[in-house]
């Protein structure tokens with residue numbers, strides 16, 4: 323059985339019907355998984371509620387994000403929401419939902435370390451573009467960096483690999499101060515200029531190894 327950490331609460335991060343990162347992303351996945359021929363091999367689990375583990379959750383979050391940024395997101399949500407950047411929206415419930423997403427990632431780490439078997443976290447908002455001091459690219463918190471750093475704090479964990487697959491490279495994970503990690507980022511571009519620019523930026527960083535594929539190529 324494959325554990326899947328998921329909550330319908332993740333649908334309450336309201337980015338609007340025309341936003342690419344909308345609740346329908348997850349409902350499409352959950353529908354596909356629940357109707358798959360191997361659906362009985364999936365073990366659906368709820369993430370640990372955010373108020374049941376505040377110290378653990380906030381410690382993991384504050385290891386990557388400065389407290390003033392976290393508080394600013396919370397205040398923005400409680401004021402009714404707004405934009406962090408032109409494509410990153412905070413809705414009234416987004417702060418709590420983003421915390422629950424981080425909780426799910428931590429649960430996934432705990433599960434995988436406890437069993438030595440894979441765990442799958444199906445959460446939103448996503449989390450590989452968020453910079454430590456500013457969300458961006460649909461991402462409020464840097465879930466991948468937070469989970470990787472959290473894993474590194476656990477007994478017996480000396481290294482973490484991140485396989486990052488998106489149309490862009492994971493700049494938020496790259497910029498997180500405590501994730502001196504070896505990671506592989508696979509992203510797509512059809513622009514030679516952008517490809518050259520990203521390669522130039524990454525050349526200075528010994529912890530980055532990137533694979534590039536043009537749009538339409540099979541990974």
Ligand SMILES: [Zn+2]
Pocket residue numbers: 451459488489490
């Ligand atoms: Zn992206």
